Amino acid sequence: MSDEGAESARSGVTAPRRLATIMVADIVGYSRLTQADERGTHERVLRIKRELIEPVIGEHGGRVIRQQGDGFLCVFDSPVECVRAAIVIQQNMVARNLELPQDQWIRFRIGINLGDVIVEPDDIYGDGVNVAARLEQLAEPGTIYISGGVYEQIRYKLVCGYQSLGDRKVKNIMDPVPIYRVLPDPAAVAKAATRRWLRVGALMAACLAVLVGAGGWYLWQRQPEQVVIFERPTQATLQPAYQSMPLTGQRRADEAASRPPVEAPAPSAAPSLQAMVVPKPPSETRTTEPDTTGIVGGSFDMGSNDDPTEQPLHKVQIAPFVISKGVVTVGQWRECVQANACSYVPSGDDDAPLSNVSWNDTQQYLKWLNTVTRRQWRLPTEAEWEYAARGGTRTRFWWGDAMKPGVAICKGCGDTKVMKAGTMPANPYGLHINDGVSEWVEDCWVKDYRGAPANGAARIVPDCRERVIRGASSRNDSSYARTASRDFYDASVRYPTHGFRVVTTP
Amino acid sequence: MLTRRLVLPSILLASTSALAGKTPAPSDAYLYFIWPQDGTRIKGAFWCRFGLRNMGVTHAGDSTANMGHHHLFIDVDEPLDGDQPIAQDKKHLHFGAGQTEARIDLPPGPHTLQLVLGDADHVPFNPPVVSKKIKIVVY
Numbered sequence: 217m218s219d220e221g222a223e224s225a226r227s228g229v230t231a232p233r234r235l236a237t238i239m240v241a242d243i244v245g246y247s248r249l250t251q252a253d254e255r256g257t258h259e260r261v262l263r264i265k266r267e268l269i270e271p272v273i274g275e276h277g278g279r280v281i282r283q284q285g286d287g288f289l290c291v292f293d294s295p296v297e298c299v300r301a302a303i304v305i306q307q308n309m310v311a312r313n314l315e316l317p318q319d320q321w322i323r324f325r326i327g328i329n330l331g332d333v334i335v336e337p338d339d340i341y342g343d344g345v346n347v348a349a350r351l352e353q354l355a356e357p358g359t360i361y362i363s364g365g366v367y368e369q370i371r372y373k374l375v376c377g378y379q380s381l382g383d384r385k386v387k388n389i390m391d392p393v394p395i396y397r398v399l400p401d402p403a404a405v406a407k408a409a410t411r412r413w414l415r416v417g418a419l420m421a422a423c424l425a426v427l428v429g430a431g432g433w434y435l436w437q438r439q440p441e442q443v444v445i446f447e448r449p450t451q452a453t454l455q456p457a458y459q460s461m462p463l464t465g466q467r468r469a470d471e472a473a474s475r476p477p478v479e480a481p482a483p484s485a486a487p488s489l490q491a492m493v494v495p496k497p498p499s500e501t502r503t504t505e506p507d508t509t510g511i512v513g514g515s516f517d518m519g520s521n522d523d524p525t526e527q528p529l530h531k532v533q534i535a536p537f538v539i540s541k542g543v544v545t546v547g548q549w550r551e552c553v554q555a556n557a558c559s560y561v562p563s564g565d566d567d568a569p570l571s572n573v574s575w576n577d578t579q580q581y582l583k584w585l586n587t588v589t590r591r592q593w594r595l596p597t598e599a600e601w602e603y604a605a606r607g608g609t610r611t612r613f614w615w616g617d618a619m620k621p622g623v624a625i626c627k628g629c630g631d632t633k634v635m636k637a638g639t640m641p642a643n644p645y646g647l648h649i650n651d652g653v654s655e656w657v658e659d660c661w662v663k664d665y666r667g668a669p670a671n672g673a674a675r676i677v678p679d680c681r682e683r684v685i686r687g688a689s690s691r692n693d694s695s696y697a698r699t700a701s702r703d704f705y706d707a708s709v710r711y712p713t714h715g716f717r718v719v720t721t722p
Numbered sequence: 723m724l725t726r727r728l729v730l731p732s733i734l735l736a737s738t739s740a741l742a743g744k745t746p747a748p749s750d751a752y753l754y755f756i757w758p759q760d761g762t763r764i765k766g767a768f769w770c771r772f773g774l775r776n777m778g779v780t781h782a783g784d785s786t787a788n789m790g791h792h793h794l795f796i797d798v799d800e801p802l803d804g805d806q807p808i809a810q811d812k813k814h815l816h817f818g819a820g821q822t823e824a825r826i827d828l829p830p831g832p833h834t835l836q837l838v839l840g841d842a843d844h845v846p847f848n849p850p851v852v853s854k855k856i857k858i859v860v861y
Binding site: 224234439523663685689691692696703705706708709710711712713714 | 772818
């Protein structure tokens with residue numbers, strides 16, 4: 217510590233650097249928790265830090281660098297110890313939350329990266345930290361996301377399940393970062409492994425001798441290069457298979473122009489960060505990429521008994537997909553108009569949700585977006601939409617069974633004015649689905665779910681003139697904000713409250 | 723003439739609250755149900771057929787003069803919001819592709835049906851072109 221400080225003070229240019237495992241953790245919905253019960257939440261978080269976080273990190277040879285109210289940053293020498301500590305924290309939190317109602321749960325998102333960092337006496341800097349912070353932001357509540365670099369180090373050493381989420385671009389980092397989700401829960405491993413299209417590599421079963429044998433066999437069967445785990449058969453332009461290489465060689469600047477780098481730790485680190493980032497190739501248009509989140513697949517009960525169109529309730533299996541957090545905005549659409557690829561010319565502010573588009577209009581946008589981003593974008597299927605909208609919940613709304621103020625823009629819901637995309641709180645998967653615009657999905661309208669596909673695919677019927685609309689608009693009553701609610705409209709017709717969001721393959 | 727008298731109150735309502743659409747409609751425009759008729763008892767789903775005289779039916783988005791598209795109000799009790807696009811939900815069915823009939827499947831019991839003609843932007847005309855609100859019973 218004192219050596220490092222002295223050296224940085226002396227040289228001023230060559231701050232000490234070293235390879236470190238960085239863990240960034242954050243409490244999901246901390247402001248919501250404090251809003252509901254400020255003192256209680258504060259005390260609970262303090263107790264968790266004192267009883268759980270600090271001892272666990274210490275036991276695993278880590279060091280807490282920074283603590284905020286809702287999160288912390290620590291470094292470890294060993295990636296194995298770091299991930300172990302993260303698993304202990306997450307599993308302990310599950311136990312702690314069990315006795316509480318869901319709205320009081322304290323859940324961490326944890327991101328772990330192995331990277332070269334600049335060590336200051338009381339802080340660390342470097343894009344290795346930024347990647348960890350970004351992984352943390354991508355992680356679902358209660359989960360641990362690790363980078364490919366960490367995965368390479370721990371895959372044979374830590375008995376766990378690892379699910380590849382593909383290569384993801386990280387803001388301000390040049391190359392896509394391979395991301396893996398740590399699955400300490402054997403049930404989750406088994407669930408992920410049974411999906412035929414989901415080729416889970418490096419499957420090691422946590423704490424289960426039976427699965428350890430199976431996992432070893434599985435690993436034995438495959439080359440390290442083949443660890444790209446899931447792919448959609450229709451997807452021709454997948455990212456290349458993940459290759460084993462140091463993380464520092466895989467960075468790519470991402471969306472630098474569109475948003476400020478939220479994960480930059482401090483202004484003082486900015487010059488050295490920029491020096492490390494390879495310049496962005498001028499040919500690439502990144503501003504158009506929507507802000508997305510990865511949805512891990514699974515199965516769920518689709519539909520409800522609240523309306524005949526939502527019946528029968530049926531089980532649907534969903535493959536992993538990547539979905540835009542909000543609906544497409546007026547500004548995003550205007551880029552397509554300016555490229556002479558979209559014919560509808562919207563009015564309104566750039567950050568307002570786009571509306572008044574027909575289903576046919578959305579196809580123009582998707583075609584253009586595919587060209588400029590060189591990825592395959594499409595509308596969500598109806599099943600994907602409901603799965604993402606539910607965010608793991610089974611209640612009528614994603615926040616519970618009754619409407620409440622401040623969560624949705626709809627008629628009689630308290631808020632009726634559509635302002636800008638992302639105004640209303642995000643659901644547990646980080647999606648804004650209540651901003652006052654209802655959304656086109658891929659499916660043709662069929663009046664109920666009899667005969668609906670069970671694999672999450674879109675339902676396409678001959679003579680498909682009407683497509684499905686999901687979610688409540690500002691002019692719908694609260695029952696339309698139920699996650700199972702569905703309606704339809706002529707695919708060729710524009711209506712002032714109809715917008716859409718986009719999905720792609722991980 | 724019966725229909726004209728029924729339309730009159732909604733015109734008065736619209737003018738007093740300044741809530742009329744911008745698109746003019748011919749004063750003799752006449753919107754009506756070919757089927758079902760007022761008081762009909764119907765078993766199960768039925769084809770509802772829309773009639774329009776002295777105006778033409780087109781698709782939404784087309785602003786040709788004296789043309790509009792149909793909207794079917796099912797069990798709507800609220801007064802017509804004359805200067806706003808007609809709502810889009812399960813009680814306000816849109817026929818923006820220029821349809822003049824639709825298969826309607828309602829739960830058993832008494833229902834009301836009313837047709838409202840919308841302009842290119844789904845806003846009622848000035849004066850509003852609306853049908854008589856009919857009562858039917860589905861059994």
